[in-house]
Amino acid sequence: MNQVFEGLRGLLGRAAEILLLILILVTLWQVVHELAGAIAMTAPLDTFRYTARLVLSADFWPHVQVTGIAFFLALLIASAAGVVIGATLGLHRLSGEVGEPILVALYSIPKVTLYPIILMFFGLGLRAEVAFGALHGIVPIIILTMNAVRSIKPVYIRTASVLRLSSWQLLRSILVRAALPEIFTGLRVGFSVTLVGTLISEMFGSKRGLGFLLMRSLGVHDMDLIMAITLLLVMFAAISNSILMSIENRLYRRV
Amino acid sequence: MRKATWIRAIVLVAAIAALEIFCRVGIIPRITMIPPSTMVTSLFDLVRSGAITSDTLQTLTSVAIALGSAIAAGFVAGALLHALPRARRIVDPLLATYYSIPVFVFYPLFIAIFGLNAIPKTVIGFMYAVVAMVINTLNGLDRVPPVLWKTARVHHMGRVSTLADMVFPYAAAYLFTGVKLAVAYSFIGVIGSEFILSSGGIGYRISFAYYNFQNDVMYALILLVLTIVVTINMTLYYWERILMARRGER
Amino acid sequence: MSRSLVVAKGVTRIFEASGTGLDDVHALGPLDLELVEGEFFAVVGPSGCGKSTLLEVIGGLQEATAGEVRFDGTIVQGQVPEGVGIVFQEDASFPWLTVRNNIAFGLRHNRTPPAEIRRRVDDALVQTGLRSFADAYPAQLSGGMRQRVCIARTLVLQPHLILLDEPFGALDQQTRLLMGDEVLKLWRATGATIMLITHALDEAAMLSDRVGVMSARPGRFLEIITTGWPRNRDSQIVSAPEFGKITSRLWSLLREESIRAIGDRS
Numbered sequence: 001m002n003q004v005f006e007g008l009r010g011l012l013g014r015a016a017e018i019l020l021l022i023l024i025l026v027t028l029w030q031v032v033h034e035l036a037g038a039i040a041m042t043a044p045l046d047t048f049r050y051t052a053r054l055v056l057s058a059d060f061w062p063h064v065q066v067t068g069i070a071f072f073l074a075l076l077i078a079s080a081a082g083v084v085i086g087a088t089l090g091l092h093r094l095s096g097e098v099g100e101p102i103l104v105a106l107y108s109i110p111k112v113t114l115y116p117i118i119l120m121f122f123g124l125g126l127r128a129e130v131a132f133g134a135l136h137g138i139v140p141i142i143i144l145t146m147n148a149v150r151s152i153k154p155v156y157i158r159t160a161s162v163l164r165l166s167s168w169q170l171l172r173s174i175l176v177r178a179a180l181p182e183i184f185t186g187l188r189v190g191f192s193v194t195l196v197g198t199l200i201s202e203m204f205g206s207k208r209g210l211g212f213l214l215m216r217s218l219g220v221h222d223m224d225l226i227m228a229i230t231l232l233l234v235m236f237a238a239i240s241n242s243i244l245m246s247i248e249n250r251l252y253r254r255v
Numbered sequence: 256m257r258k259a260t261w262i263r264a265i266v267l268v269a270a271i272a273a274l275e276i277f278c279r280v281g282i283i284p285r286i287t288m289i290p291p292s293t294m295v296t297s298l299f300d301l302v303r304s305g306a307i308t309s310d311t312l313q314t315l316t317s318v319a320i321a322l323g324s325a326i327a328a329g330f331v332a333g334a335l336l337h338a339l340p341r342a343r344r345i346v347d348p349l350l351a352t353y354y355s356i357p358v359f360v361f362y363p364l365f366i367a368i369f370g371l372n373a374i375p376k377t378v379i380g381f382m383y384a385v386v387a388m389v390i391n392t393l394n395g396l397d398r399v400p401p402v403l404w405k406t407a408r409v410h411h412m413g414r415v416s417t418l419a420d421m422v423f424p425y426a427a428a429y430l431f432t433g434v435k436l437a438v439a440y441s442f443i444g445v446i447g448s449e450f451i452l453s454s455g456g457i458g459y460r461i462s463f464a465y466y467n468f469q470n471d472v473m474y475a476l477i478l479l480v481l482t483i484v485v486t487i488n489m490t491l492y493y494w495e496r497i498l499m500a501r502r503g504e505r
Numbered sequence: 506m507s508r509s510l511v512v513a514k515g516v517t518r519i520f521e522a523s524g525t526g527l528d529d530v531h532a533l534g535p536l537d538l539e540l541v542e543g544e545f546f547a548v549v550g551p552s553g554c555g556k557s558t559l560l561e562v563i564g565g566l567q568e569a570t571a572g573e574v575r576f577d578g579t580i581v582q583g584q585v586p587e588g589v590g591i592v593f594q595e596d597a598s599f600p601w602l603t604v605r606n607n608i609a610f611g612l613r614h615n616r617t618p619p620a621e622i623r624r625r626v627d628d629a630l631v632q633t634g635l636r637s638f639a640d641a642y643p644a645q646l647s648g649g650m651r652q653r654v655c656i657a658r659t660l661v662l663q664p665h666l667i668l669l670d671e672p673f674g675a676l677d678q679q680t681r682l683l684m685g686d687e688v689l690k691l692w693r694a695t696g697a698t699i700m701l702i703t704h705a706l707d708e709a710a711m712l713s714d715r716v717g718v719m720s721a722r723p724g725r726f727l728e729i730i731t732t733g734w735p736r737n738r739d740s741q742i743v744s745a746p747e748f749g750k751i752t753s754r755l756w757s758l759l760r761e762e763s764i765r766a767i768g769d770r771s
Binding site: 017018020021024025036041094097098099101102104105108109110111112113114115116117119120121188189191192195196199200203204214215217218221223226227229230233234237238240241242245 | 258259262263266267286287288344345346348349351352354355356357358359360361362363364366367368439442443446447450451452458461462465470473477480481484485488489492
């Protein structure tokens with residue numbers, strides 16, 4: 001019974017701290033609003049009310065769907081290709097050594113500068129957005145998968161030889177489980193980064209989607225809409241990341 | 256030279272050569288991409304003519320301001336949080352989820368508030384870079400092993416001396432990681448913002464060239480950005496590896 | 506009754522340099538070894554002499570550059586033969602499986618019927634003293650217990666030959682002595698042939714029927730000493746006078762080699 005109380009207290013304590021953080025941020029927001037006026041930044045409460053109305057309105061959701069589809073496809077491609085390439089580079093020592101600095105370089109450049117090249121090849125539209133989003137996401141997934149595979153303890157492979165496992169059994173029963181936590185980290189980072197890529201591509205030249213909506217509301221100086229969409233996207237990113245993090249922590253606890 | 260370095264050099268040269276051939280032969284149409292050699296000559300012409308000097312300076316200035324303030328603010332914030340564990344625990348979820356948030360979504364908001372000038376993109380660059388500095392400062396300070404603190408007391412080192420002569424040199428390698436990331440992120444933030452919507456800067460010039468079908472200019476500028484950023488980042492990356500190796504870590 | 510289970514003739518292992526300007530490393534041999542069925546054979550030697558290499562060549566994890574190894578009459582080449590079990594120095598337990606599932610792992614992969622798996626795993630749990638930890642995860646166990654999990658995982662496959670590569674190297678002295686007693690019990694219960702690599706002379710002298718002393722690199726057998734202990738021995742034989750004689754013989758052989766090995770590396 002004591003353990004239950006301890007557990008609850010721990011959980012409540014943590015939740016209380018997060019609540020406190022949110023409260024501080026919202027208070028700061030309110031203060032900025034007071035100082036700068038409604039033209040600069042709408043007050044928190046007004047934004048929440050507007051966001052609720054927005055979410056209930058009919059013409060909001062088509063944009064969400066467009067962004068959602070592009071994001072989902074980009075993430076799918078980035079994950080599948082990223083894990084396969086990363087695993088290959090991790091298993092084949094030399095390729096990994098050759099490729100790593102190239103990947104690191106790719107990760108640190110402003111990938112927006114490559115967007116025009118993608119547009120040249122794909123033209124404006126869904127395909128360019130998916131390609132751009134996938135380009136963003138694939139890099140950390142490759143890097144982290146490669147690391148995950150590299151850091152599998154060699155003794156596991158020798159054990160598999162002793163137990164006379166086939167290559168397929170080795171892969172399925174040992175390698176995947178051993179590398180899983182770090183691969184999942186790669187996927188989590190890939191998730192966030194793909195989202196950025198998808199949104200940027202929509203902000204640049206798109207005719208629909210949340211990124212486009214954001215730019216259009218900027219054009220007509222619709223502060224309410226700008227803040228509402230910003231708020232929604234920030235919340236989506238933060239919440240999805242937290243969920244992925246808690247799954248990730250559980251995976252790591254096993255290893 | 257190591258085997259991997261050789262192979263990498265060959266791969267890169269081969270890739271560029273292939274690109275050159277495909278473009279010249281027409282497998283990649285001229286309206287899609289110009290040959291790499293033309294990109295280089297076009298860039299030389301642009302630089303010589305002085306047409307992009309002011310934009311380049313504008314971008315670099317914004318990056319410098321964003322970077323400088325991010326390093327300073329990030330370091331101070333990291334040091335403060337390290338000294339105040341309570342505050343750190345409260346802020347911790349923010350730090351953990353920060354880089355999952357698409358910082359660029361704040362860009363339209365900042366334009367609405369500050370206007371279409373250099374301020375919004377500099378703020379975005381700052382926002383991107385600062386948290387990397389905070390996290391790595393915390394990491395560096397965390398890693399100072401208790402035995403070093405004890406050694407400082409045995410030698411009767413005062414607070415300032417301990418921080419300056421022992422903590423800082425020890426944590427410096429990790430702080431450097433923060434600086435390396437801050438540099439990369441400042442560039443991403445500033446140039447990305449310029450590209451999306453801006454009144455000046457290299458990123459703006461690239462999108463302008465795109466909209467006006469000026470492929471020569473566009474590709475030349477892309478090459479310029481890539482060259483600058485890759486050179487700076489790779490220098491810092493290898494410098495970091497040397498620092499870490501001296502530390503006895505990978 | 507005394508047939509040779511393992512026959513190694515002229516076994517040599519040379520590691521080729523991969524073009525980095527260094528010479529080939531002649532790690533082992535040529536050496537000969539015969540293991541009698543059911544015996545407990547220990548190998549000692551200075552660091553870097555090739556003990557682990559010898560074990561891996563016999564076990565089929567590495568191929569000899571020259572010479573041959575026969576296990577139960579058949580040549581060992583390129584893969585671990587059926588009937589051979591190996592326990593490594595590093596912890597090879599899988600952290601994502603419970604103790605029970607760890608032990609059952611090998612059996613699940615060679616399609617043993619579930620009822621049989623259950624039976625053998627339960628037996629192994631009792632034999633290695635892990636019964637009350639069957640549903641725990643390795644992360645919750647001490648180093649010594651994790652090694653027991655690895656030993657149990659090997660035992661359930663009922664190997665004829667068990668190779669132990671410094672399995673207690675990472676453990677403290679007291680735990681080592683206790684584990685030694687346990688290994689002896691398992692040896693008697695299973696009737697398997699055991700080859701133990703160790704750097705601890707007292708461990709070798711106490712546990713084995715014969716001790717092979719290896720020279721510095723390239724490793725060859727300087728001498729093989731017969732200890733002559735009765736089969737039902739345990740760690741209490743350390744007080745027997747013969748024990749002191751055996752360990753001092755081992756050390757006098759090894760002392761020169763160890764100095765040579767350290768000098769070789771500088």
